[in-house]
Amino acid sequence: MTSYIEPLAQESTPSIIADKLRKAIGHGELKPGTQLGEADLARKLGVSRGPLREGMQRLTQEGLLVAIRNRGLFVVDMTADDVQDMYLAREAIERAAARKIMLGDHKAAGEQLLAIVHDMAAAEGDPAAVGEIDIAFHERLVELAGSPRLSRMHRTYITETRMCIHALEETYTTSEVRVGEHQRLAEAILNGDGLHADDLLVAHMDDAIARLTSR
Amino acid sequence: MTSYIEPLAQESTPSIIADKLRKAIGHGELKPGTQLGEADLARKLGVSRGPLREGMQRLTQEGLLVAIRNRGLFVVDMTADDVQDMYLAREAIERAAARKIMLGDHKAAGEQLLAIVHDMAAAEGDPAAVGEIDIAFHERLVELAGSPRLSRMHRTYITETRMCIHALEETYTTSEVRVGEHQRLAEAILNGDGLHADDLLVAHMDDAIARLTSR
DNA sequence: CGGGTTAGCATTGTCGACAATCTACCTATT
DNA sequence: AATAGGTAGATTGTCGACAATGCTAACCCG
Structure with missing residues (x-):
């Protein structure tokens, strides 16, 4: 039904990363309180820290992650x-x-x-x-x-x-x-x-x- | 009334940038459709492109900016x-x-x-x-x-x-x-x-x- | 033995440079 | 004259390295 010719929206890397993390958080793969080490995560995802940080900024904005300056990002622990x-x-x-x-x-x-x-x-x-x-x-x-x-x-x-x-x-x-x-x-x-x-x-x-x- | 001793929440640089841009957009300083050139903006704000991009990611997430891959970020034009x-x-x-x-x-x-x-x-x-x-x-x-x-x-x-x-x-x-x-x-x-x-x-x-x- | 200090380590924050991609203009050909 | 092709410029996307900050733990002194 859908045409073969469509705008082919290439998602940006930060967007993909944000989706992946959202899924991981939702499915309990990342438990509340877990710290997300940047170097480690970047290696696992196969990207550099730049795009990774951009993706994580989105989740911070959404309230799924909390940032503590110079300490890192943590998965929210819901009260x-x-x-x-x-x-x-x-x-x-x-x-x-x-x-x-x-x-x-x-x-x-x-x-x-x-x-x-x-x-x-x-x-x-x-x-x-x-x-x-x-x-x-x-x-x-x-x-x-x-x-x-x-x-x-x-x-x-x-x-x-x-x-x-x-x-x-x-x-x-x-x-x-x-x-x-x-x-x-x-x-x-x-x-x-x-x-x-x-x-x-x-x-x-x-x-x-x-x-x-x-x- | 407020105590002099308070948590002194140092806001992160991306957070400050996001606020500044939000204000600029809200007050019409950045008109709808305007492209936000990274190099230019970074110079004006006195920061590097890294933190700037992180701040802009937030506004993108909020829907205030729209991103076109390899083209840049633009202020939304509301229909x-x-x-x-x-x-x-x-x-x-x-x-x-x-x-x-x-x-x-x-x-x-x-x-x-x-x-x-x-x-x-x-x-x-x-x-x-x-x-x-x-x-x-x-x-x-x-x-x-x-x-x-x-x-x-x-x-x-x-x-x-x-x-x-x-x-x-x-x-x-x-x-x-x-x-x-x-x-x-x-x-x-x-x-x-x-x-x-x-x-x-x-x-x-x-x-x-x-x-x-x-x- | 307890408190304070300091050195070391790990992690984040920031920056500059390089690679990839797109737009716009110019040129040559039909 | 119009269109296809190519090239130059600019801009974004990505990366690696360095600086700054905070925690940990060992050590020294009272």
Whole structure:
């Protein structure tokens, strides 16, 4: 379907590095508190320290890394307050996304989201898979709003969410409940019921906070 | 009031550079579409290209600069769609901020905001001053929510807002209307009327979009 | 034995130089 | 005259080396 002739956007090296590090952080390969030694990392990635530092600056800007002058960069260690704040931010973004979807083709959007819920139900029993699909659901939700800014902000918090999930995988509740929550949300969007969707989203986020911070 | 003994946070050079560029972009010193030549800028700022590039990476991440490989970095030229998207993002953030303020000490917050409105009324007649105070109002609103993430995201969009204001300063409507809008919002927050504040905020943003994109 | 000082080490911060790439202009050919 | 090709200039991308800073630990002195 896609044409063979397209702009062929060559990504810049810092951009690739930033993506790699984001993935590594999200997947628990770089644990919170870890120091990222520049010389070491540069060797492993096969680049020089210049581009590497540029890539890391981006993650610092996103709040995934914290810089201490003349000490180095460290993976953030999230406190309970951070988790709460992160979900506050996600809630803000996803509510806005849902609101915008309502103004557009909410039926098509609802169908796409229901398809993801379907996958989630199929994956039940495999907590890791359900977690990934859960994230995919929210990513798609924001993507469907068609807002570059909402998407860009959301990407950051998705990484932070992954961090949390990996940090306490066993605590993560079994999936029956979550499939239901997502399904109701997708249906509300499909039906164009904006107020209901909004309420569900808020409740969903509160649930998540409770799950992650209670312990 | 502040103690003489404080953490004395020495900001890193890239951080200072990023701030300087942000200000320059916001205040119209760097017009949309301008190319930022590295060698030239480095000379002007008195630093080498390394730290400069790191600072610019941050602005690229924020969306204030766009990078074209092997061509350089340019100040974004905002389209009407961009303006709309920016206000969508700001609306999402500020609504969340207002909502969180309601859960805390909304009286104190309302009073602080009313003080700013008072300043705005006093500055009536000077469009530039009113514009700055307008921005200060929204900055404070988000700051009062006490959310690091909301504040960080908001800072980016404040710069974009400044860009727009500077780009079309004369088009900016006279201030009577805006003072009223802000005052009602501050009062709603003072009174703890969350729903009303939310409605006012949405209307206020829609107004702003209309002002900036109509033309 | 404890506190303070100092030397050494490791890591980050900064810089200058070289290589790769793109744009613009000029020339030659059809 | 118009277009294809080539060349020169400038700019970015990348790298390696040096300087500055902070931590660690051994050592000395009270």
